[in-house]
Amino acid sequence: MEKVDCIIVGGGLAGLSAAYGLASEGLEVMVIERGDYSGAKNVTGGRLYLSPIRDIYPELWESAPFERPVVRELVTLMGDGADTTIELASQKFATPPHQSYTVLRARLDQWLADQVMEKGGMVITKNRVDELLLENGKVIGIRAGEDDIGADVTIIAEGVLGLLSSKAGLRSEPRPEDHAVGFKEIVELPPAVIQDRWHLNDGEGAAHLFMGSVTRGMLGGGFIYTNKDSISLGIVVGMEHLRRDGEKMDSWKLLDAFKEMPQIQPLIAGGTTVEYSAHAIYEGGIAKVPKLYGDGYLLVGDTAGLSLNALVTVRGMDFAIASGYYAARTVLDARQRGDFSAAGLAQYEQSLRSSFVLKDLETAREIPHTIENPRLFTHYPQAVSRLMQDVFTIGPQPAKKLSSVVIGGVRKDFLNLTTFKELLGMRKI
Amino acid sequence: MSMSIEAKLGLDVFKIDKERHITIDTEKCRTVCTIKACLWVCPANLYEVDDQGNHTVNYEGCLECGTCLISCDHRALEWHYPRGEYGVQYRMG
Numbered sequence: 224m225e226k227v228d229c230i231i232v233g234g235g236l237a238g239l240s241a242a243y244g245l246a247s248e249g250l251e252v253m254v255i256e257r258g259d260y261s262g263a264k265n266v267t268g269g270r271l272y273l274s275p276i277r278d279i280y281p282e283l284w285e286s287a288p289f290e291r292p293v294v295r296e297l298v299t300l301m302g303d304g305a306d307t308t309i310e311l312a313s314q315k316f317a318t319p320p321h322q323s324y325t326v327l328r329a330r331l332d333q334w335l336a337d338q339v340m341e342k343g344g345m346v347i348t349k350n351r352v353d354e355l356l357l358e359n360g361k362v363i364g365i366r367a368g369e370d371d372i373g374a375d376v377t378i379i380a381e382g383v384l385g386l387l388s389s390k391a392g393l394r395s396e397p398r399p400e401d402h403a404v405g406f407k408e409i410v411e412l413p414p415a416v417i418q419d420r421w422h423l424n425d426g427e428g429a430a431h432l433f434m435g436s437v438t439r440g441m442l443g444g445g446f447i448y449t450n451k452d453s454i455s456l457g458i459v460v461g462m463e464h465l466r467r468d469g470e471k472m473d474s475w476k477l478l479d480a481f482k483e484m485p486q487i488q489p490l491i492a493g494g495t496t497v498e499y500s501a502h503a504i505y506e507g508g509i510a511k512v513p514k515l516y517g518d519g520y521l522l523v524g525d526t527a528g529l530s531l532n533a534l535v536t537v538r539g540m541d542f543a544i545a546s547g548y549y550a551a552r553t554v555l556d557a558r559q560r561g562d563f564s565a566a567g568l569a570q571y572e573q574s575l576r577s578s579f580v581l582k583d584l585e586t587a588r589e590i591p592h593t594i595e596n597p598r599l600f601t602h603y604p605q606a607v608s609r610l611m612q613d614v615f616t617i618g619p620q621p622a623k624k625l626s627s628v629v630i631g632g633v634r635k636d637f638l639n640l641t642t643f644k645e646l647l648g649m650r651k652i
Numbered sequence: 653m654s655m656s657i658e659a660k661l662g663l664d665v666f667k668i669d670k671e672r673h674i675t676i677d678t679e680k681c682r683t684v685c686t687i688k689a690c691l692w693v694c695p696a697n698l699y700e701v702d703d704q705g706n707h708t709v710n711y712e713g714c715l716e717c718g719t720c721l722i723s724c725d726h727r728a729l730e731w732h733y734p735r736g737e738y739g740v741q742y743r744m745g
Contacts, residue, residue, distance in 0.1 A: 257733055259667075263741040264716060264733075328745030349737035367736070384718040386732060397722045404719040406695035408660065409744045453744070466689040466723045473692045474719075475657050483654060498744045499660035501695040501715040503722065 226373035227251045229554055230365055231380055232352045232387065234261040235328075237524025237543035237550075238380030239335040239346070243280060244551025246344030250558070253374075254336070254344065255367060257351040262332030264382075266502035268405065268446050268455060270430055271331075272541045274322040275579045279548045283338060288330045290450035291428025292321035295421060298535055299486070301435030302608035306486060317427065325428050325448045325455070326540070327409075352381070355391045361518035361564075362391070376519055376563045378550050380543075383503045383525035385513075394513035394522065399462040401507030401591075403443060403532070406478060407457025409450075410494035417449050420490055432535060435604030437481050440597045441468055444534075445481045447490065456482070456491060459504065459532075461595075504539070506532045508591040509584040515575065516568040521550045529580060531587050533652075534594060542580050549574040589651040596645065606636035657697045661713045669738035673731070674711045674720075680728035681707040689723045715740055 229245055231238040234256030245252040258264040270293055273284060294317040299308040316322060336346045354366040355377065364373035379388050389396045414425075421429035433445035442461030447454050458477045465474055472480075481487060505528050512528040515521065523529075523546040530539035553571040557563050575581045610632035614625065623631075636642075681688065682705060690699040690707065695717060698710045707728075709720075716739055721731040733739065 257736045257739075259737055259741045262745050264739070265745050266742065267745065329742050330744075332745075351733055351736040384721070397718070399722050402722055404693070404695060404717055406715075406717070462693070462719060462722055465693050465719075466687070469689070469692050470687075473697060475695045475697050479654055496655060496660065496663060498663055498742065499715075500664070500740075500742055500745060501717040501719070503718045 224364065224371045224373045226364070227253045228374065228558070229253070229376050229378060230255065230372060230374040231378045232355075232365060233380035233382055234258075234336055234346055234348065235265050235332060235380060235382060235524060235543065236335065236540050237526070237547045238378065239332065239339055240280075240544040240547025241378045241380065241523060241550045242339045242344045242346070242547075243283075243335070243342060244548055245554060246339055246342035248555055249343070250554070252344045253372065254339065254346040255350050255352050255365065256346060256348045258348060260329070260333050260348055261336035261346065262329035265328035265332055266405065266407070266500045267326060267328050267540060268407070268448055268457065268459075268537060269326060269328075269540070270323050270448055270537075271326045272323045272536075272538055273320075275541045276544050277320065279545060288334050289324035289326055291325050291426060293323045293325060293430045294321070294427045295423065295429040296535070297421075297429060297431040299431065299433045300604035300607050301433055301437055302605035303436055305608035305612045306435065306604070307608045307611045312422070323430075325430070325450050327450060327455075352387060355379070355387050355393075355520075357391060362520035376521065376554050376557065376568070378521050378523055378547075378554070379526050380523045380547070381526050383505050385526045388522060388526055393517060393520065394526070397503070397505075398507075399466050401505060401511055402462045403459050403504045403506050404462055404465065404474065404501060405457055405459040405504050406475065406499070406501035407446075407455050408478065408496045409453050409498040410456050410491055410496050411453045412491075412494045414452050416493070417452075417454065421449055423449070433481070434534070435600060437484075438477065438600055439471065440601045441465060442595060442597070442600065444600075453497070454491070454494070461506070462503075504532070505530045506591055509581065509588050510591070512584065516571045517565045519563055521553065521568060521571050523547050523550050529584070531584060531590075532594070533587055533590055545578060545580050546575060549578065549580070587652065593648055593652050598641070598645065602636070606632075610636065661696055665741045665743060666712060667738050667741060668712045669734050671735065672711045673734040673739070674709050674714065675730045676707050676709060677728045677730070678706040680726045684726050685728065687725075690720045693719050693723045695719065
């Protein structure tokens, strides 16, 4: 059997990040990617938070093909007939170094694959890994078509479904209650139009999230991220909710209904849809993160359950890149000691625990079941918008005092036992 | 601006393999499954029931998200990724 130092299953951000770290140190590393090119099978909302990973591979990011730095954050709470938008225009976010950028994966991942190859790493595209090869419980390599290839260590970056690793018993199969599905259109618009519609200066970007009637009470929401000359417009919906309640509507129709809303139409008017994509998203949180390493292998990125939906911040790519980096560091150290057993690779989990990756996931431990509450997607967006509408209404009748309008609205929709209990639950997140 | 789902899929690049990457155990769909979630969860709307009452999937337009696989309670789907260089190839992602 042909053998290399390290095989990486999957050429997405986690796998390529690991490959970059290893190739930079002269290891013989082989990334196997099933798409025609890296990024061909990947989808993001999306936005990459660069702040947590800026110091990982600091030389890389200057030349990265980011779309726009996000300087405006918008959240729209959608009720029936009225919605309320909170728009944050922050000088801090508008000033370099920018904390986050909108990205398109086919561009970003291909660029990172090029960087890996410049360091001497091999990125083999158009090949599907069919099986992980195990011997006495140790991962010793992979099978791709007719070829068996061995490695001291295999880094499994096969993506969110974890088909190979769950088949090999290294993690469990994905469950609907721990996942959401996202689907989106890329809608082309001229840069000047994008900037006008989201109040941006030249080159700046916005992230716009929508909660409420857009998912009809199901866990999830709508999103728009502004790219250079297009927007990413899509829906995320919890799979368990969709499976249980979705009979009311085909999933894909949620996006069409979103596009037809009168508040969305002017944002996308004149745009041309050029691509439609879909991807699963892990949202089970740290409680369901699998064992991250074992004899001869490490799990990274989505395969390791490293993603986080905290409602207004949605992360995964920063965790993917960081986990790839720490996987590479671990392999380099294990190689020094010549020990690729589970004990020799245990440092991987320790370094994730002392980094932002597992710290942030630990902080967010209670989020997955807290945001399960359908009232977050029905009652509250509705109540906030109704209250705002009352505040701004002048009718034929003599007006009430502003304070009594506010107090009346708050009393009706927020001062009750259910909300109080939900507030107590919210304190945990 | 509204488009049919078929028109949306028509915008994507697919390299279609003659080998199917999804097969359905239609017996399970008929006998054990009560909710038939595959019919509405798929964001590409690829699942249908034919005249004989068998579940079918138009695997050629698959976006490879895995939602059907994860949502199927009865393991009625044999689902793997298309072979290397086949299936959807996103140009943007």
